[in-house]
Amino acid sequence: MTDAALADRAATGDAEAFGQLVERYTPVARRVARALLGDPADADDAVQDGLLSAWRAIERYDSGRPFRPWLLRIVLNAARDLGRRRVARRTDPAEPAVLERIAGTGPSPEAATDRALLRDALDRALAALPERQRVAVTLFDGEGYAHAEIAALLEVPEGTVRSDLFHGRRALRSALRPFLEDRTG
Amino acid sequence: MTMEPMDMDMEPFDIDPRPDPVLGHLLREHLGAPDDAAFAARVRARLGELERPWRGRGRTSWDVLAGWAAPGLAAAAAAAVLVLAIGWWLLQGGAAAGPAAGSAAGPMAAGGMPRLEDALAGGVPAVLTASAPPPSADAVLGAIMEDR
Numbered sequence: 001m002t003d004a005a006l007a008d009r010a011a012t013g014d015a016e017a018f019g020q021l022v023e024r025y026t027p028v029a030r031r032v033a034r035a036l037l038g039d040p041a042d043a044d045d046a047v048q049d050g051l052l053s054a055w056r057a058i059e060r061y062d063s064g065r066p067f068r069p070w071l072l073r074i075v076l077n078a079a080r081d082l083g084r085r086r087v088a089r090r091t092d093p094a095e096p097a098v099l100e101r102i103a104g105t106g107p108s109p110e111a112a113t114d115r116a117l118l119r120d121a122l123d124r125a126l127a128a129l130p131e132r133q134r135v136a137v138t139l140f141d142g143e144g145y146a147h148a149e150i151a152a153l154l155e156v157p158e159g160t161v162r163s164d165l166f167h168g169r170r171a172l173r174s175a176l177r178p179f180l181e182d183r184t185g
Numbered sequence: 186m187t188m189e190p191m192d193m194d195m196e197p198f199d200i201d202p203r204p205d206p207v208l209g210h211l212l213r214e215h216l217g218a219p220d221d222a223a224f225a226a227r228v229r230a231r232l233g234e235l236e237r238p239w240r241g242r243g244r245t246s247w248d249v250l251a252g253w254a255a256p257g258l259a260a261a262a263a264a265a266v267l268v269l270a271i272g273w274w275l276l277q278g279g280a281a282a283g284p285a286a287g288s289a290a291g292p293m294a295a296g297g298m299p300r301l302e303d304a305l306a307g308g309v310p311a312v313l314t315a316s317a318p319p320p321s322a323d324a325v326l327g328a329i330m331e332d333r
Contacts, residue, residue: 015229015233018232019225019229019232020224022228022232023225024231025224025260026221026224026228027217027221029217030217030218030221030224031213031216031217031218032216034216034218035212035216040218043218044218044224047224047228047229048224048231049211051228052228052232052235053232055232055235056235074192108195118211120263121216122211122212122214122215137208137212138212138216138259141204141205141209141212142204142207142208142209142212142213142216143209143213144204144209147202169208172208172237173208176208176211180207
């Protein structure tokens with residue numbers, strides 16, 4: 001069943017229909033919220049808040065427009081709100097890397113360390129990006145969204161999305177260059 | 186982890202219109218959280234807990250007006266009954282007050298209160314002017330009733 005059909009049924013009070021949309025978009029919503037907030041627990045709180053807000057507001061959804069950007073915009077707003085509230089409670093980005101090194105996940109201790117360092121570098125690089133660039137790169141490269149859809153979601157012109165992508169990708173590639181050169185060269 | 190080489194040397198304003206598979210893979214792997222299904226199930230369970238007045242999409246303005254019709258008709262009927270009752274009461278009161286005009290007993294007999302001018306039409310009773318301090322309300326009322 002299409003998003004629009006499910007959303008129409010949800011708008012009449014059908015929680016089961018909205019539940020199917022929740023299942024469909026939970027993975028991408030969690031990844032985008034994580035890109036925005038950094039902390040996985042905060043990201044999950046924001047996604048839950050956002051999805052429940054969308055359920056309360058489903059009657060206001062215009063079924064003539066795409067559902068996905070509408071839903072993700074609500075999740076993004078929830079993440080922004082939560083980020084503002086919890087700005088002082090950020091997780092140290094080095095922490096997961098240290099834990100992974102101690103746990104030694106992966107095929108070998110060296111590989112686990114490399115992996116942990118890569119995660120650490122990615123965390124830092126993402127955290128250093130402006131919010132819009134983070135979202136644009138995550139949705140375009142990570143999720144395969146079109147420029148137009150990202151523009152609708154962020155409520156900015158497509159040209160701004162292209163510019164954000166350019167700068168965001170350049171910063172991430174630069175931060176990850178040592179790891180990727182090792183792997184590819 | 187299997188990765189394809191990515192374009193490291195992007196020229197300024199040379200925006201690749203395709204997603205970067207290596208960067209995308211890294212981002213998905215890094216940002217992904219465990220057990221999406223369990224998370225979605227928790228959210229779904231909370232949907233039913235939310236109480237809200239569900240209005241429902243697809244209602245036309247006629248539906249809304251129809252919803253108002255029953256209470257509106259009831260209110261209009263109650264108002265009509267009230268207006269008729271007041272009108273009837275006024276007509277009855279006017280008819281009863283007609284023949285007794287000019288005396289205090291008329292309105293009293295009809296169940297109303299006498300006007301002060303009617304009550305004192307025959308002069309102020311002596312009992313009210315005989316004492317130096319002003320008469321009490323009981324004395325005034327008693328004098329008026331005796332005068333009837």
